[in-house]
Amino acid sequence: SAVISQKPSRDICQRGTSLTIQCQVDSQVTMMFWYRQQPGQSLTLIATANQGSEATYESGFVIDKFPISRPNLTFSTLTVSNMSPEDSSIYLCSVEPGEGVSKQFFGPGTRLTVL
């Protein structure tokens, strides 16, 4: 398994500002993902964070709004830009070790509230 930490765990932000969320893994992993989740609801994939190249975004998500960095195999950041109240959500990173049967490990999430 992999141990994943996220910073910050929660934040309250003003509309129009940006927040960068960090995701750190205790081992090198092939694939990292960023998800969004409304409390008590399911997860929506935002993008796949690719090491050494641009992230791959899912339909409805764009790089200008959610820029992602992945400088190495253990770290990634997601920025939520020009925030509005609709961006209030839980943001989670996950990793796929890429060995054998697919399985993912999730970070604890970042709870974002935009006023």
Next chain:
Amino acid sequence: TQLLEQSPQFLSIQEGENLTVYCNSSSVFSSLQWYRQEPGEGPVLLVTVVTGGEVKKLKRLTFQFGDARKDSSLHITAAQPGDTGLYLCAGVGWTSYGKLTFGQGTILTVHP
């Protein structure tokens, strides 16, 4: 687009009762995963089923993958308050290793 329909959305039962959560799709998946999530935490992987018709048991939890690899179920026997949480199924497609398609989730509450 692959979709997973998960039901029921809410389940409120008494301790000791049995329950089943269903996950259905018109798409075929290479594997299907079940997660449990508690408030303030990320989802935790319970099991991955890979083979059509496969049945896996994890203590009081029984997971089944349909023969056609389009559906799955989670059965909990003699539920306990500690089973309370959000249960999520997630499918992996054949051409997108690692990318998960999640069901809508089932919020389970087990009352003592």
